[in-house]
Amino acid sequence: MTILMNSNxxxxxxxxxxxxxxxDINGKDFSSDKESIIFVVLAPESIxxxxxxxxxxxxxxxxxxxxxxxxxxxxxxLGYPFIIETWNEQPILTELLHKKLGxxxxxxxxxxxxxxFSKKQLSFRRSEIKRTAFLRQSVLSNIVDPLNKVExxxxxxxxxxxxxxxxxxxxxxxxxxxxxxxxFLAFYQEKNPMELSFNVQNQLVRGDGxxxxxxxxxESDIIQLALKKYNDGDYLASSELFSQVPDLFNHNIDIYxxxxxxxxxxxxxxxxxxxxxLLEKLSRSYDYETSWRFIEELExxxxxxxxxxxxxxxxxxNGDVRNARALLNKISSNxxxxxxxxxxxxxxxxxx
Amino acid sequence: MGLFSIFKKLPKIEVGSxxxxxxxxxxxxxxxNKKGIGYHPAIVERLKTDQITAILTPGTTKTYKIxxxxxxxxxxxxxxxxxxxxxxxSMPYLIDELQNHQNNWWGVQCLSEKQKxxxxxxxxxxxxxRN
Numbered sequence: 398m399t400i401l402m403n404s405n406x407x408x409x410x411x412x413x414x415x416x417x418x419x420x421d422i423n424g425k426d427f428s429s430d431k432e433s434i435i436f437v438v439l440a441p442e443s444i445x446x447x448x449x450x451x452x453x454x455x456x457x458x459x460x461x462x463x464x465x466x467x468x469x470x471x472x473x474x475l476g477y478p479f480i481i482e483t484w485n486e487q488p489i490l491t492e493l494l495h496k497k498l499g500x501x502x503x504x505x506x507x508x509x510x511x512x513x514f515s516k517k518q519l520s521f522r523r524s525e526i527k528r529t530a531f532l533r534q535s536v537l538s539n540i541v542d543p544l545n546k547v548e549x550x551x552x553x554x555x556x557x558x559x560x561x562x563x564x565x566x567x568x569x570x571x572x573x574x575x576x577x578x579x580x581f582l583a584f585y586q587e588k589n590p591m592e593l594s595f596n597v598q599n600q601l602v603r604g605d606g607x608x609x610x611x612x613x614x615x616e617s618d619i620i621q622l623a624l625k626k627y628n629d630g631d632y633l634a635s636s637e638l639f640s641q642v643p644d645l646f647n648h649n650i651d652i653y654x655x656x657x658x659x660x661x662x663x664x665x666x667x668x669x670x671x672x673x674x675l676l677e678k679l680s681r682s683y684d685y686e687t688s689w690r691f692i693e694e695l696e697x698x699x700x701x702x703x704x705x706x707x708x709x710x711x712x713x714x715n716g717d718v719r720n721a722r723a724l725l726n727k728i729s730s731n732x733x734x735x736x737x738x739x740x741x742x743x744x745x746x747x748x749x
Numbered sequence: 750m751g752l753f754s755i756f757k758k759l760p761k762i763e764v765g766s767x768x769x770x771x772x773x774x775x776x777x778x779x780x781x782n783k784k785g786i787g788y789h790p791a792i793v794e795r796l797k798t799d800q801i802t803a804i805l806t807p808g809t810t811k812t813y814k815i816x817x818x819x820x821x822x823x824x825x826x827x828x829x830x831x832x833x834x835x836x837x838x839s840m841p842y843l844i845d846e847l848q849n850h851q852n853n854w855w856g857v858q859c860l861s862e863k864q865k866x867x868x869x870x871x872x873x874x875x876x877x878x879r880n
Contacts (some may be wrong), residue, residue, distance in 0.1 A: 439837070442837060444835070444838065449838070451837065484797065484799075484802070484841070485841055486840075486841075487839075487840040487841060488837065488838045488839075488840060510797065510798050511798060511799075512798055514799050518799075519799060519801055522799055522801060522802065523801055523843060526802065526841050526842075526843055527843070533840045536838055536840075537772055537807065538772060540772060540789050540807050540809055540835075540838070
């Protein structure tokens with residue numbers, strides 16, 4: 398390797414001309430506009446099987462020197478006076494050294510870091526540090542951190558990411574492609590009014606003076622009137638009438654279900670949720686008698702899915718879309734056909 | 750003061766601060782921080798009085814050299830992983846350009862006071878009082 402050939406020849410206090418281009422350890426080519434002249438201050442050492450020296454760049458722009466530069470007036474070295482930039486000391490691979498120009502013996506100069514600089518001196522330093530980046534790049538290419546986990550983003554990317562996050566948050570909060578809860582209910586409640594089941598309709602045509610099983614004659618009359626009001630779509634009235642019949646749940650689950658729907662459509666949300674949750678709990682009861690009761694009384698008219706669906710609507714009415722979504726997902730996975738006439742109901746439900 | 754300026758002033762450049770330095774500092778159009786070049790941690794070893802230059806010491810978790818010119822310390826939270834900062838490879842870096850990089854390596858922005866003292870001690874052993 399060139400480096401090894403040079404290593405025996407390179408000593409401190411020598412002046413060298415560098416190459417204009419090199420290929421780094423990764424095979425990337427680097428070039429500079431022109432050669433640099435450097436002063437060697439540390440003899441070759443090894444890094445990652447490559448050899449490097451520490452150097453201080455040389456410049457003939459002596460007018461910008463400070464007390465931190467070594468000023469060589471003697472023109473016998475390079476043919477002109479020059480400065481050694483001690484403040485710009487850096488490592489370079491010996492591979493970059495092209496030609497020895499000379500050496501300075503007995504150089505003993507103490508440099509002092511100045512406390513003040515002229516604008517021109519600062520500008521000169523800035524340009525020199527940039528100009529010599531080419532030299533130290535040869536070493537930097539060799540430094541690899543195997544645990545390189547950090548990636549620096551340019552500010553433009555940071556702003557773009559921030560803007561995307563803000564827009565994402567606004568989008569999530571706004572949910573422009575979703576129905577509002579009111580729109581959701583208006584669409585899905587009105588599209589799917591629950592008609593009275595056959596069993597319950599029979600109560601409407603019963604004769605006067607005949608009570609419904611489990612109820613007194615007065616209670617039977619109230620229930621009959623409530624069912625009529627429900628059938629007419631007067632849910633406010635049916636809700637009020639049903640509420641006057643005590644213990645409806647324990648006597649007739651079928652009618653209790655329509656009382657719950659009356660509450661839902663009359664916006665008596667809390668009462669509707671309590672009633673429908675009770676029915677939902679009953680429908681999944683492991684108790685033989687209660688589950689059998691549910692099946693016996695509701696199987697022909699009201700399905701478990703009906704209970705889940707209207708409970709979901711009640712949750713939406715209450716602003717609890719999380720629980721509503723859980724119930725609709727349950728229906729969707731167990732009985733996807735049930736939601737066929739309720740287009741995109743899950744898609745139109747807000748996330749929160 | 751614009752938002753951009755506020756962000757730019759956030760990183761604090763001080764001795765012992767740790768930066769994600771690109772392995773490629775070449776900044777002309779033909780080789781500007783090409784994707785895949787990667788980063789390594791670098792410590793600010795010294796700040797020059799010209800106030801435009803920091804002396805950066807590059808580091809790596811790979812053990813390149815063992816000796817008095819390597820400052821070894823714990824930065825990564827990973828077990829048995831230490832970072833080795835190669836004092837003999839220190840180099841000047843323009844503060845303006847350093848501020849464009851991330852002042853963070855494994856969540857660490859600056860060495861602790863104890864680590865800073867150990868760094869200074871190691872520098873003295875390696876370079877004497879030359880710097």
